[in-house]
Amino acid sequence: xxxxxxxxxxxxxxxxxxxxxxxxxxxxxxxxxxxxxxxxxxxxxxxxxxxxxxxxxxxxxxxxxxxxxxxxxxxxxxxxxxxxxxxxxxxxxxxxxxxxxxxxxxxxxxxxxx
Amino acid sequence: xxxxxxxxxxxxxxxxxxxxxxxxxxxxxxxxxxxxxxxxxxxxxxxxxxxxxxxxxxxxxxxxxxxxxxxxxxxxxxxxxxxxxxxxxxxxxxxxxxxxxxxxxxxxxxxxxx
Numbered sequence: 001x002x003x004x005x006x007x008x009x010x011x012x013x014x015x016x017x018x019x020x021x022x023x024x025x026x027x028x029x030x031x032x033x034x035x036x037x038x039x040x041x042x043x044x045x046x047x048x049x050x051x052x053x054x055x056x057x058x059x060x061x062x063x064x065x066x067x068x069x070x071x072x073x074x075x076x077x078x079x080x081x082x083x084x085x086x087x088x089x090x091x092x093x094x095x096x097x098x099x100x101x102x103x104x105x106x107x108x109x110x111x112x113x114x
Numbered sequence: 115x116x117x118x119x120x121x122x123x124x125x126x127x128x129x130x131x132x133x134x135x136x137x138x139x140x141x142x143x144x145x146x147x148x149x150x151x152x153x154x155x156x157x158x159x160x161x162x163x164x165x166x167x168x169x170x171x172x173x174x175x176x177x178x179x180x181x182x183x184x185x186x187x188x189x190x191x192x193x194x195x196x197x198x199x200x201x202x203x204x205x206x207x208x209x210x211x212x213x214x215x216x217x218x219x220x221x222x223x224x225x226x227x228x
Contacts, residue, residue: 004156033215043157043202043218056215090156101145101206103216105156 002027004106006091012112018079021109025072025093031055032074033103034066037088046089049074050096078111086113117141118205118219126225130192135201135222138185143205146186147216148177151200193226200224 005024013019025032034046045058049068066076072093078085088110092103118139127133137146145164149157161170163179163186170177174197176189186203203219 035218042220043204045215045217048215058215092156101216102147102159102162104159105149107154107156 004091004093004104006089006106006109008109009107010110010112012114013081014114015081015083017081018077019081019111021076021089021091021111023074023076023091023093023106025074025091026095026104029093029095029104030072031094031096032068032072033092033094034074034076035090035092036060037090037108038086043090046076081113083113086111118203118217120201120203120219120222122222123220124223124225126227127193129194129226129228131226133190133193133224135188135190135224136185137187137203137219139205140184141205141217142183143217144183145206146179146183147204147206148186148188149202149204151202152198157200157202190224193224195226195228198224198226 004026007022031050033048035043036046037043046060047054047066048056052068063079068074088108090105090108092105094103118137121136145162147162148160150160151157161172161177163177166181166183168179174191178187190197201222204216
């Protein structure tokens with residue numbers, strides 16, 4: 001079974017631009033979560049999608065948004081980029097059910113904002 | 115706000131030594147996971163503990179969940195250079211709920227010197 005795939009692996013943007021990151025979950029997983037990882041704040045929860053609906057949201061500004069498609073693939077968008085948005089963005093998928101808290105992570109997208 | 119504090123933050127040891135990493139919180143979690151993350155990659159799940167007092171062993175790694183489900187420890191026996199990485203604990207934040215939000219610990223960076 002293929003793992004969680006995130007594209008692109010690396011991105012360089014400038015302040016004010018917007019960016020879209022993509023995540024393909026493990027086949028059969030319907031839950032997709034997004035996390036931001038920085039050296040100062042560690043891993044922080046952004047949001048979770050299940051069956052195309054946002055089921056939970058972290059404490060991030062509205063510039064961070066996401067969506068999930070009918071095939072469970074998910075995208076995350078950040079608008080009006082700020083220098084502080086530079087981070088590793090991680091996507092994780094979960095099988096749900098009894099294993100709902102077990103998450104499988106992709107390798108991440110490294111975003112640099114200049 | 116639910117927080118997970120890990121200690122120590124950094125650990126540099128020689129091959130063959132033993133070590134223990136701690137993960138503490140004032141909150142109760144329904145389950146707790148331990149992950150290891152290597153540079154440029156996403157976290158990889160090592161173990162999930164769900165019952166207070168539970169002890170799980172994975173080769174040279176021993177994981178324990180506190181009786182009150184607020185803390186956990188990871189003990190590595192005879193550490194090897196391949197154990198090098200960032201160790202993260204993560205608690206499931208929605209007890210009994212359907213969502214998959216994980217609260218991650220602050221991380222312990224382990225370096226095992228040959």
